[in-house]
Amino acid sequence: MPMTVSSVCPRDCYDTCLLRVEVDPDTDRVLRVRGDPSNPVTRGFVCPRGAADPRRTHSSRRILYPYLREGKPGGPLRRVLWREALDLAASKLRETLELHGPEAVLVLEYAGNMGLLTWYFSRRLWNSIGATRTDHTICSASGHAALRLHYGSSYGVMPEELPGMRLIVFWGFNAAVSAIHLWTLALEARGRGATLVAVDPRRSETAEKCDLWLAPRPGTDVALAYGVMRAMVDEDLVDREFVEKYTYGYEHLVEELSKWGLDRVERVTGVPAREVRRLARLYGELKPSTTLIGFGMQKSLGGGEAVRAVSLIPALAGMHRGFYYSNSPAWLVDKAYLTGEKMARIKPLIVSQVALGRLLAEGSFKYIYIYNTNPAATLPNQRAVRRGLARGDVFVVVHETHWNETTDYADLILPAPTYLEKTDVVVSYSHRYVRLSRRAIRPLGESRDEVWVMRRLAARLPVDPWVLEDPWEALRKALNEALEDGDFDDLLEGRTLRLSARSRDEYPTPTGKIELYSTLAEREGHNPLPVQVEEADGFTLITSAHAKYTHSQFQDVYGPIPPIVWLNPQDAEKLHVKDGEPVRLYNHLGEVVLKAVVTDRVPPGVLWAPRLATGLDGNPLNTVILDEPQRLGGGSTFNSARVLVEKAPLITDT
DSSP: OOEEEEEEOOSSSSOOOEEEEEEETTTTEEEEEEEOTTOTTTTTOOOHHHHTHHHHHTOTTBOOSOEEESSTTTOOEEEOOHHHHHHHHHHHHHHHHHHHOGGGEEEEEOTTSOBIIIIIGGGHHHHHHTOEEEOOOSSSHHHHHHHHHHHSSOOOOOGGGGGGOSEEEEESOOHHHHOHHHHHHHHHHHHTTOEEEEEOSSOOHHHHHSSEEEOOOTTOHHHHHHHHHHHHHHTTOSOHHHHHHHEEOHHHHHHHHTTOOHHHHHHHHOOOHHHHHHHHHHHHHSOSEEEEEOTGGGSSTTHHHHHHHHHHHHHHTTOTTOEESOOGGGBOOOHHHHHTTTTOSSOOOEEOSTTHHHHHHTTOOSEEEEESOOHHHHSSSHHHHHHHHTOTTOEEEEEESBOOTTGGGOSEEEEOOOGGGSOEEBOOSSOOEEOEEOOOSOOSTTOOOHHHHHHHHHTTSOOOGGGGSOHHHHHHHHHGGGBSSSOHHHHHTTOOEEBOBOOTTOOOSTTSSEESSOHHHHHTTSOSSOOOOOOOSSEEEEEEOOTTOBTTBTHHHHOSOOOEEEEOHHHHHHHTOOTTOEEEEEETTEEEEEEEEEOTTSOTTEEEEETTOBOTTSOBGGGGSOOOOOTTTTOOOGGGEEEEEEEOOOOOOO
């Protein structure tokens, strides 16, 4: 008879589902993963990745033992004992610290598993020794920085509020694929009479199912947002009482809007003026409303500016933080205590995650410890990234659950358990519900979790005593004040609790109000009002999530990410490319060959490919992706990739 274990999905996803895991106690195998219907946000269903977790957990691609590689990339492997692996990892680390200092040590981690122990507490060793770390800017950083300028922080609408909305706008947010539980809540709102709108350059799965779709040219969101606000002002759709009471700088914004007549907006964005007016009227007439601002929208040269502009529309409509971006800043979890940043004596060097490839290629680091991320697939400018990891003068340690692109470049490979093989606590960046994620099965092979490895490395090095604090006591200190309807003991007993959240009408800005004209931006050298960033002509390549994959995960279950690129029929005709034929995308960074899908779901001049695909030529899609950080927030510019396109010769197996 199967037993059921309560768990929580820890992946980098808006939904953070509460789960029920069915296990065969005789074989200690995961049989099924289901959604927990008791949660009002994630309900009782899971996405294709959650459903595939049993296969992924027991995959033939699992790393089960420590290995030493003789020559990288892809050299022969020798299985070693954990003791030998830890001794080698520690001795190489000590040697690097003595000869080159902590700046030459890079700890490279990210959100492959967002558990508080897995991702946060495990950083204590590295913060104690002062290792170089990245600024975590590859995903959502510029949007957070943008919202801070006007609202003081980036949190907004809670998911459980969505069914009560009369207007929901998905701005650069393909929720039908990347946040299916939020999408379900939006559909519930539509069932009650709400209007759903998508703003997206391509006809995404979300755009196809919305009541209205606006398709601006990539990178023109500031102009479109200004057009919507201009129409709201012209048609007296602004909530004057709210603006007077809760905002600062309205007159400055109106002055800027006077430069954005709808004829100009149409020329810049390609969106007809009548559709701009229609969206303005929806904002002005349908209340309450919320605008879900996608991470993908802000992954462009002017992405942070776009988030700033879009976020101001709900304020004119009279909404307190009438947007959703990420709610992490609303929680009171003391993450700096968990990671040890509060106690660390050494101020570390922090480098750009977006531009990391250049530093790797230059040999800036002599020791790199990688976990919870797959940089040889996920970072931009892949030629530089892989060249850097392949250097003979850098020792690379990778702690990973599955063989992947990065393990090919590791000198030492350590086996990690999946989330179903360890106990942790996971905090969502959208909803407030938190529960203990219990271990469902014993760790496979000799896999050991991140805290276990960190503590055993620490025992071989001179570190601060707080590194070795009991992890559950550290969690208690970091979480207890953050829990609204219970305490840490309740959490350990398995209760589902809610996190305390900061108030929606709280604005930690210099004026204490929503700053339509940002005095903080003025202080920090940015324009006080959002700026439409001019982008170069040519084909724009945009990428986004695929329903079957979380970043590079699940290729062992569903096969490779499809090596396809959407191409508008007009462009295909000019290039003499037919549907299904290979095309070469190239720029100054490199090239990748993909199979053309000729479709009117993208406009002329715009290409779309699923994120992190590997081309028909074996090159990763991120070969042609810019590694230029944004000025605002240092965020990524994935969706500002400019490429040339040509028909490619057929690639056949030899």
